[in-house]
Amino acid sequence: MFNPNRINFPTNYSFILERINAIDPIKYAKTRNYINGDITYLAPFISRGMISVKQVLDAILNKGYPLKVTEKLIQELAWREYYQRIWQSKNNMIWDDLKQIQPNFNQRDMPAALQKAETGIEIIDNEIKSLYNLGYLHNHLRMYIASIACNIGKAHWLQPSKWMYYHLLDGDIASNNCSWQWVAGSFSNKKYYCNQENLNKYTFSKQKATFLDMSYEDLVNIPIPLPLQETVNLQLSTNLPLTKIPIIDITIPTLLYNSYNLDPQWRNNELVNRVLLLEPSHFKNYPVSDKVIQFIIELSNNIKGIQVFTGEVENIKELYAQIESTDKETIISKEHPAFNHYPGRKDPREWMFPEVADYYPSFFSYWKKCECILNRF
């Protein structure tokens, strides 16, 4: 039986490298859809920019597995890059329905039963409680929950997606918004449905007689079940730590780290100031839980000499104001669509497929290009 207690997310860098080393792509491909599957549990570290998908890809390829057996895992990693490319090309449009207005939605609030973990579907309620405690959900559970919210409860995807993002240690706007839209049918041709039989199969649950316990044919036509009729308008906010203004040596550059870039290897031999910048303006747009903030700060402890600063990038710029100009090299960050407003130099992120950078309307048109490159490795 699946035991969620065995899932953990320690923040020490060497532990994370061990986790990469322990990946078994063969078991992964066979079991990944099951709640107890041999999945990597790397998303919190990838999303936070502590490791890159390229680093994971290289580790798998260096082990000499034939491409055929690693393909499923590489394809999953490619989903992340695909969604990041969508964010890069669509920018703020990622907050709108991407391909078409979500079909058949009734309202824009969140079904209260999901927030309260009281849907009456035992595995869903237990996993939502586990999300609150652990900050993680298996991919299938995310799909089930999104489907219950948007397709059975007929809520628009935006508010429930913000609720999930708030609690996920691996919260990533690109993967989250696009996946919710994929399930809800605004970024796919068809809504995703799950019935109780499917849920029971992949979660080893045995429950019967729930509002999902019927054939797909019937499920797509049911009115909103009673447990999902109450809705709530969520007000999410972030508690940021109170910090001092960082001590900056203005004769050398400052590297800006943030909730999506916590890479301890980045320019690690250079003489620079290193600041983890927690901008209130960012977290107003992208609220996260106390648990997520604590996780981000703990991950940043792997970066030598880092100073945590709650403030705006303008405050860092002002520290350099006494020297001639904030030139291109005084503030350095990594390129990321959530931080386009940073001044200064932007280093590229590490991509698995840097050549496949355009917008592709479907994952499989994108993946076709990636596959050609992969076959050359």
Ligand SMILES: Cc1cc2nc3c(=O)[nH]c(=O)nc-3n(C[C@H](O)[C@H](O)[C@H](O)COP(=O)(O)OP(=O)(O)OC[C@H]3O[C@@H](n4cnc5c(N)ncnc54)[C@H](O)[C@@H]3O)c2cc1C
């Ligand atoms: C509604 C919904 C919301 C989601 N929100 C997020 C989110 O906020 N942040 C996030 O990182 N992922 C999100 N995902 C994608 C996926 O569920 C998680 O990346 C995955 O479950 C993380 O667990 P893992 O690292 O053990 O994954 P594994 O199965 O071990 O996969 C390995 C890596 O591949 C990537 N990956 C796997 N599946 C997906 C996918 N469907 N989409 C994108 N990348 C994938 C991740 O980087 C993951 O770490 C969401 C999926 C759904 C359906």
